[in-house]
Amino acid sequence: MRLKRLVFSAFVGAALLAAPIAAPGQDRTQTLADIRQELTVLYVELQRLGVELNTTGGAGGVATAGTTLDRVNALEAEVTKLTNKIEELENRISQVVRDGTNRIGDLEFRLCELEDGCDISSLGETPTLGGGELPVVAAPIPPATPDDPGAVAPGGELAVAEQADFDAAKTTLESGDAATAAQLLAQFVDAYPGGPLTADAMYLQGEALAQQNQVAEAARAFLASYSAAPTGTYAADALLKLGAALGQLGQVNEACVTLGEVANRFPTSPAVTDAQAARQALGCP
Numbered sequence: 001m002r003l004k005r006l007v008f009s010a011f012v013g014a015a016l017l018a019a020p021i022a023a024p025g026q027d028r029t030q031t032l033a034d035i036r037q038e039l040t041v042l043y044v045e046l047q048r049l050g051v052e053l054n055t056t057g058g059a060g061g062v063a064t065a066g067t068t069l070d071r072v073n074a075l076e077a078e079v080t081k082l083t084n085k086i087e088e089l090e091n092r093i094s095q096v097v098r099d100g101t102n103r104i105g106d107l108e109f110r111l112c113e114l115e116d117g118c119d120i121s122s123l124g125e126t127p128t129l130g131g132g133e134l135p136v137v138a139a140p141i142p143p144a145t146p147d148d149p150g151a152v153a154p155g156g157e158l159a160v161a162e163q164a165d166f167d168a169a170k171t172t173l174e175s176g177d178a179a180t181a182a183q184l185l186a187q188f189v190d191a192y193p194g195g196p197l198t199a200d201a202m203y204l205q206g207e208a209l210a211q212q213n214q215v216a217e218a219a220r221a222f223l224a225s226y227s228a229a230p231t232g233t234y235a236a237d238a239l240l241k242l243g244a245a246l247g248q249l250g251q252v253n254e255a256c257v258t259l260g261e262v263a264n265r266f267p268t269s270p271a272v273t274d275a276q277a278a279r280q281a282l283g284c285p
Helices: 002-017 026-054 068-114 160-176 178-191 198-211 215-228 235-248 250-263 271-280
Strands: none
Touching: 068 215, 068 250, 160 178, 178 198, 198 215, 198 235, 215 235, 235 271, 250 271
16 A cells, blocks of 8 residues: 555646746746655655665465475465565556656756756756665654744644744635745644644645646645545545646646545545545546
8 A cells, every 4th residue: 555655746746846837926936946855755665665675575385285296386475465565666667767767857858948057968868767876765753842942742742832824824814815824834733743633734734835826836735635645634635636736737647646535535425525526527538
């Protein structure tokens, strides 16, 4: 299940990477920073996929009773099952790597066009994702201390002032001030990474951005929210709104897949009806 979630996140993350870099009037420095952040996220997700290939699954129990022939047959069946599983994982990861490498190469070209003094001819061939040096996955968040109100408390407990900050940002959004709410929620996510309310804050951040017609940024927030808490309070709605946003960005295939996952993962959620309507509007098969 974890591998499936990583593949899904990398798939949708790649779709967001292919979205238009900037809307008219958008700050170029911020756009470049966003793209670099997305590159890092994709590298880390692929690194985690590699780890999953090495650690997912294991040999099941093999019968020890019966004749020697029975035990040999049981071992052969187990080896065949594990071999098939490994081949399936290798194929899925290879597909992600190939697609990701192509998209990274395209992004590097587009970044070079935006940066002063960058020579496109010097870019060379994009190295295959998973090869070379990969970014180190961030270390676990340390336990909260009285001197560090922004840290996450152990055991999933709220850090000092975390609930108050979340409530203030949510109230601001509900009051109709989407711009201020988006800023407050972004600050909350930075201040309390991995906290019990962080995934909820990411979802509300997506709502605030969507209200300002910042569709690509909203999609990233919805994806981050779902990835952080795939069974959380807003998980079904985050997946629904991520799919709708991908459709607005012109990523119709990715939108159809994402919207289809709503019914697969949350069959009893009210969001299923909206997801089906959105798929119909997009002409999904």
